[in-house]
Amino acid sequence: MKVVKFGGSSLATGNQLEKVLQIVKEDKERRIVVVSAPGKRYEEDTKVTDLLIQCATAVLNGGSPSPYLEEVLARYASIAKELDLSSDIIANIKTDLLELIKNADDKDAFMEAMKASGEDNNAKLVAHFFKDRGLDAIYVSPKEAGLIVSDHPGNAQVLADSYDRLFALREQKNIIVFPGFFGYNESGEVVTFSRSGSDITGAILANGVKADLYENFTDVDAVYSVNPSIVKQPKEIKELTYREMRELSYAGFSVFHAEALIPAYRAGIPVQVRNTNNPSAPGTRIVASRSNTNGPVVGIANDKGFCSIYISKYLMNREVGFARKVLSILEEYHISYEHMPSGIDDLTIVLRQDQLTGKSEQEILARISDELHVDEIKVEHDLALIMLVGEGMRHNVGTNARASKALAEAGVNIEMINQGSSEVSMMFGVKETVVKKAVKAIYEEFFQ
Ligand SMILES: Nc1ncnc2c1ncn2[C@@H]1O[C@H](COP(=O)(O)OP(=O)(O)O)[C@@H](O)[C@H]1O
Numbered sequence: 412m413k414v415v416k417f418g419g420s421s422l423a424t425g426n427q428l429e430k431v432l433q434i435v436k437e438d439k440e441r442r443i444v445v446v447s448a449p450g451k452r453y454e455e456d457t458k459v460t461d462l463l464i465q466c467a468t469a470v471l472n473g474g475s476p477s478p479y480l481e482e483v484l485a486r487y488a489s490i491a492k493e494l495d496l497s498s499d500i501i502a503n504i505k506t507d508l509l510e511l512i513k514n515a516d517d518k519d520a521f522m523e524a525m526k527a528s529g530e531d532n533n534a535k536l537v538a539h540f541f542k543d544r545g546l547d548a549i550y551v552s553p554k555e556a557g558l559i560v561s562d563h564p565g566n567a568q569v570l571a572d573s574y575d576r577l578f579a580l581r582e583q584k585n586i587i588v589f590p591g592f593f594g595y596n597e598s599g600e601v602v603t604f605s606r607s608g609s610d611i612t613g614a615i616l617a618n619g620v621k622a623d624l625y626e627n628f629t630d631v632d633a634v635y636s637v638n639p640s641i642v643k644q645p646k647e648i649k650e651l652t653y654r655e656m657r658e659l660s661y662a663g664f665s666v667f668h669a670e671a672l673i674p675a676y677r678a679g680i681p682v683q684v685r686n687t688n689n690p691s692a693p694g695t696r697i698v699a700s701r702s703n704t705n706g707p708v709v710g711i712a713n714d715k716g717f718c719s720i721y722i723s724k725y726l727m728n729r730e731v732g733f734a735r736k737v738l739s740i741l742e743e744y745h746i747s748y749e750h751m752p753s754g755i756d757d758l759t760i761v762l763r764q765d766q767l768t769g770k771s772e773q774e775i776l777a778r779i780s781d782e783l784h785v786d787e788i789k790v791e792h793d794l795a796l797i798m799l800v801g802e803g804m805r806h807n808v809g810t811n812a813r814a815s816k817a818l819a820e821a822g823v824n825i826e827m828i829n830q831g832s833s834e835v836s837m838m839f840g841v842k843e844t845v846v847k848k849a850v851k852a853i854y855e856e857f858f859q
C-alpha cells in the first residue's frame with residue numbers, strides 16, 4: 412500500500428487534477444491520497460491558503476470578507492468548470508465558507524478553521540472528481556479517522572495514539588482522499604500544522620497504515636543538490652538518508668517539510684519525491700541508509716533571516732553555568748536558537764531574527780551585559796546560513812577547507828562556521844547580500 416501526497420502546485424488547475432487522476436489510476440497500490448489546497452498556477456499567483464488567511468484577517472479586523480471569498484470560490488469554480496463537474500460541489504464549498512465566517516468570536520479557532528478549509532474543501536472536490544471519472548473514491552475527514560494533534564495553532568504535532576486509530580484506514584476498500592495540513596485537538600477543534608504541512612499529514616498516514624512507500628508529488632523532477640532558483644539545472648539527488656533530508660529541509664530545501672520525515676523514519680517507510688508533471692522521472696528516494704558514492708557533500712541548503720548575538724568574557728570557560736544563564740534569559744522572551752558555536756572566552760548564539768523586536772533586543776542585550784558582566788556583546792543582523800550536508804563528510808577530510816577556499820576565492824567573508832555535532836552537516840554564516848554568490852561558489856567546488 413502506498414500513501415501519495417499531492418502538493419498545491421499539483422492541484423492548482425483542472426489540467427493538473429487530470430494528471431493526478433492518471434497517477435492514482437496507474438498504480439493500484441496508491442490507496443491513500445493526501446491533498447493540499449490549490450497552490451500557485453504561475454509565479455505571481457496567490458495560494459488558496461494565503462487567500463483564506465487574508466479573508467480571515469479581514470473579518471477579524473472588522474472588514475468585509477467578500478472580495479477574498481469570491482477569489483477563493485473562483486479558484487475552485489474554475490477547476491470544477493475545467494473538469495466539467497456539477498455546480499453542487501461549488502455551492503457546498505460556498506455554504507461551508509459562509510458558515511465558517513459566522514464563527515469568528517474565538518480568533519485563533521476561527522483562523523485555524525479558515526486555513527484548514529482550503530485542504531478540506533479541496534479533498535471533497537478531488538474525491539468528487541475521482542468518483543465522476545469512475546474511481547471508487549471517498550473523502551475521509553481527519554476527525555473521523557482520529558488524527559488528533561496538540562493544541563498549538565499553526566504548529567500542531569500529532570499525538571502518538573493517533574497512529575493506532577489511523578491503522579484502521581487499511582481496511583477501507585475505496586481510494587481515500589484525505590485533506591492535508593490539519594488535525595483536531597482533543598476538544599474537537601481544527602488545528603493546523605506549520606505552513607506546507609500537508610507533507611506532514613502524508614507522513615503520519617504512511618506511518619499509521621504502515622505503508623510500503625510514501626510518495627510525495629510536487630513540481631520538480633527530484634530534490635536537487637542546491638535550490639534551483641540559485642543554480643540553473645542543478646544536479647539531481649537520487650538517494651538521501653532521512654537525516655540528510657531533515658538537515659537540508661530544515662536549512663532551506665522547501666521541497667519537503669522538515670517535520671515530515673520523523674513519522675516516516677520511525678516506521679522505516681521510504682519516501683519518494685516525484686514530479687506530477689513528469690511522473691516517469693524516478694525522483695529522489697529517502698531511506699535509512701545509502702551507499703556513499705558521491706563524495707562528502709550531497710546537498711547545499713541556504714536560508715535567510717538570521718542574526719547572531721556575540722558575547723565575549725575573559726575566563727568564560729571557567730564560569731560554571733554561563734551558557735545556561737544566557738539561554739534562560741532568551742527563554743524568558745520565548746526565543747529559540749539555531750546554533751551556538753563557542754570558544755574559550757566567547758560564544759555566539761544564532762537565532763531567527765523575526766523573534767526579536769527592537770525593544771526586546773535592547774532589553775536582552777542589557778540583561779546579558781548587566782547580569783553576566785560580559786566584556787563585549789554585539790548583534791549582527793541580516794545573516795544567511797549555508798548548510799553543507801552529506802553522510803560522506805565523516806569519512807572525508809578537508810571538506811571545511813574546500814568550502815572555505817571556495818568562499819575566499821569568491822571574495823565572500825565568512826561571519827561564522829559551525830560543524831554540527833551530527834557530523835553530517837557543516838554551517839557557514841554569511842551576510843544575506845552575498846548568499847547567492849557564496850552558494851554558487853560552494854556548489855562549483857563540490858559538484859562541477
Ligand atoms: N533543493 C531543492 N530541490 C528541489 N526543489 C527545491 C529545492 N529547494 C527549493 N525547492 C523548491 O521547492 C518547490 C516545491 O515545493 P513546494 O512549492 O512546496 O511544492 P508543492 O506545491 O508540491 O507542495 C520547487 O518548485 C522548488 O522551487
Ligand SMILES: N[C@@H](CC(=O)OP(=O)(O)O)C(=O)O
Pocket residue numbers: 417418419420447448450458460461529591592605606607608609610
Ligand atoms: N496549503 C498549506 C499546506 C501545504 O502543504 O501546502 P503546499 O503543499 O502547497 O506546500 C500551505 O500553503 O501552507
